[in-house]
Amino acid sequence: MATWGEIVVLAGGAPVTTPRDAARDAARDELVKADYHRHDPSIQERVVNWVLDRIDDALGALAGGGTTGTTGLVLFLVVALVIGAALWWRLGAPKRAARTDLGVFAGAGPRSAAEHRAEAERHAAAGRWAEAVREQMRALVRGLEERTLLDPRPGRTADEAAAEAGRALPEHAAALVAAARVFDDIAYGERTADQAAHQLLRDLDRTLERARPVLAPAAGGAA
Known part of the structure; x- marks a missing residue:
């Protein structure tokens, strides 16, 4: 008996059995089309969301949520350094920008x-x-x-x-x-x-x- 995903129903109502691998490949090809991803977050938005999640984790750790205060402080400092490095890379050295x-x-x-x-x-x-x-x-x-x-x-x-x-x-x-x-x-x-x-x-x-x-x-x- 054919499983779900192996049967394609034609317009006239007659079922046609489709091999499992072919059905999976067809579904994957369909889902990677751009129409399904127009509203996906951009790479920049994903990075920002990741940073915000890390800040939230660090603040939670500082509040004692499962880790010691020292560990939470270390996490917070690490995240702060990551943010600072990202801003430095994005904006450039302030003094170099001022040369113009x-x-x-x-x-x-x-x-x-x-x-x-x-x-x-x-x-x-x-x-x-x-x-x-x-x-x-x-x-x-x-x-x-x-x-x-x-x-x-x-x-x-x-x-x-x-x-x-x-x-x-x-x-x-x-x-x-x-x-x-x-x-x-x-x-x-x-x-x-x-x-x-x-x-x-x-x-x-x-x-x-x-x-x-x-x-x-x-x-x-x-x-």
């Missing part, structure tokens, strides 16, 4: 490239590498402005200066981007400054002083 709002010359008075270079050397001689890197980057950008390779613009970030100068000095575009990255990492607290970082910016500044810009082709020139 701060220019190279933020907090600095009007100075020439030579003045910034001299200040960088004084900081370097005293072993204040973070200040030396900051002043050296300012000297580099101010030097490009004084040569009219960059238009003077308050609030310009190191990344923007590198991108704009790289178009006029394509041979040094990669070095400019690397210098801007070093400046950002140090200026916004994610990397410890050292002599090598200052030397990298100092050498690039000297190289750019001798670099010749690539002139853009005149509009409407001969084909």
Whole structure:
């Protein structure tokens, strides 16, 4: 006698016996269709729900629900660390995100490239590498402005200066981007400054002083 799931009834009412495996495969294929899952929670919603469940478990443990207070506290701290790591990964380092709002010359008075270079050397001689890197980057950008390779613009970030100068000095575009990255990492607290970082910016500044810009082709020139 055929079991339930092995019999398919035709439109006319006549039963047809179907092998068990074929019936199971047909049911599985039907259930995986998108129409049955349009309202399923997204991956992000599942992660949030999982985190909330862990918080609920930790709070229950703190209340003495089956575990000691110490165990509950450990669970709560673990969950808090997981949430903090997730937010850090999702939002990025706060100081790195803030770099787009701060220019190279933020907090600095009007100075020439030579003045910034001299200040960088004084900081370097005293072993204040973070200040030396900051002043050296300012000297580099101010030097490009004084040569009219960059238009003077308050609030310009190191990344923007590198991108704009790289178009006029394509041979040094990669070095400019690397210098801007070093400046950002140090200026916004994610990397410890050292002599090598200052030397990298100092050498690039000297190289750019001798670099010749690539002139853009005149509009409407001969084909």
